[in-house]
Amino acid sequence: MTTPRLYKTEAIVLRQRKLGEAGKIVTLYTPNYGKLDAVAKGVRRPKSRLAGHLEVLTHTAVMLAHGRNLDIVTQAQAVESFAPLRADLHRLSRALYAAELVDRFSPEGAEGYHVFQLLLATLRRLTTAKNADTVLRHLEMQLLSLSGFQPQLARCVSCQRALAATPNYFSPAAGGVLCPSCGPGAGGARPLSLNALKVMRLLQSGSFAEVSRVRMGPGLAQEVEMHLRVYLLHVLERDVRSAAFIDRLRREGFWEPAGVSG
Numbered sequence: 001m002t003t004p005r006l007y008k009t010e011a012i013v014l015r016q017r018k019l020g021e022a023g024k025i026v027t028l029y030t031p032n033y034g035k036l037d038a039v040a041k042g043v044r045r046p047k048s049r050l051a052g053h054l055e056v057l058t059h060t061a062v063m064l065a066h067g068r069n070l071d072i073v074t075q076a077q078a079v080e081s082f083a084p085l086r087a088d089l090h091r092l093s094r095a096l097y098a099a100e101l102v103d104r105f106s107p108e109g110a111e112g113y114h115v116f117q118l119l120l121a122t123l124r125r126l127t128t129a130k131n132a133d134t135v136l137r138h139l140e141m142q143l144l145s146l147s148g149f150q151p152q153l154a155r156c157v158s159c160q161r162a163l164a165a166t167p168n169y170f171s172p173a174a175g176g177v178l179c180p181s182c183g184p185g186a187g188g189a190r191p192l193s194l195n196a197l198k199v200m201r202l203l204q205s206g207s208f209a210e211v212s213r214v215r216m217g218p219g220l221a222q223e224v225e226m227h228l229r230v231y232l233l234h235v236l237e238r239d240v241r242s243a244a245f246i247d248r249l250r251r252e253g254f255w256e257p258a259g260v261s262g
């Protein structure tokens with residue numbers, strides 16, 4: 001595909017880093033070009049016209065010019081700045097986690113339409129949702145599916161039998177659920193309650209509207225979060241660039257190396 005010298009796109013700003021005296025490299029997530037880095041010149045100067053439109057998490061419309069290495073942002077106009085997210089530390093930290101997760105899962109240049117829509121919907125939901133954690137669980141499971149890493153939740157990944165309505169086991173290393181015959185002693189397998197399995201299936205196959213109607217007590221919510229967290233760590237550990245991110249997830253809990261086989 002050839003792109004014209006100047007092109008316009010919607011984008012969500014995933015992160016920024018300093019460049020030279022006054023510039024920044026911004027990592028953008030776009031619907032048509034996936035993830036891309038672009039140079040924003042002079043954006044750290046107080047009078048920059050671009051700065052307010054390229055903050056992390058902003059949904060923005062940008063004009064880009066092809067550069068020799070990286071493309072260059074020539075114009076930017078914020079579409080949604082998600083002010084309520086920035087005003088609430090709990091919502092902000094979850095929104096930053098969402099952006100970082102999308103960043104880690106997305107190789108540069110991969111098609112990004114569905115991931116873009118998912119991230120945009122996630123940021124909108126995080127500004128209003130009563131249960132911000134459910135928003136994140138839905139993002140995690142949907143992102144796994146869009147990246148081809150969806151866990152197998154319908155049948156036992158070892159013996160292939162349909163799962164009975166009983167407690168089972170979940171094994172990131174095996175790629176999904178293990179039945180009561182195959183689970184015990186399998187590497188990294190942890191007990192999975194029937195309700196947690198139901199919630200995970202809904203997160204995988206249901207709409208967000210359906211997911212948000214489920215009332216989860218703290219114990220169930222924590223169990224689902226733990227299984228997804230350990231699964232995400234398992235998938236992301238193949239990618240050395242994610243090391244710092246993984247360390248942070250570990251510090252936030254749920255990681256018990258003794259119970260998990262590498």
Ligand SMILES: [Zn+2]
Pocket residue numbers: 156157158159160161178179180181182183
């Ligand atoms: Zn089995």
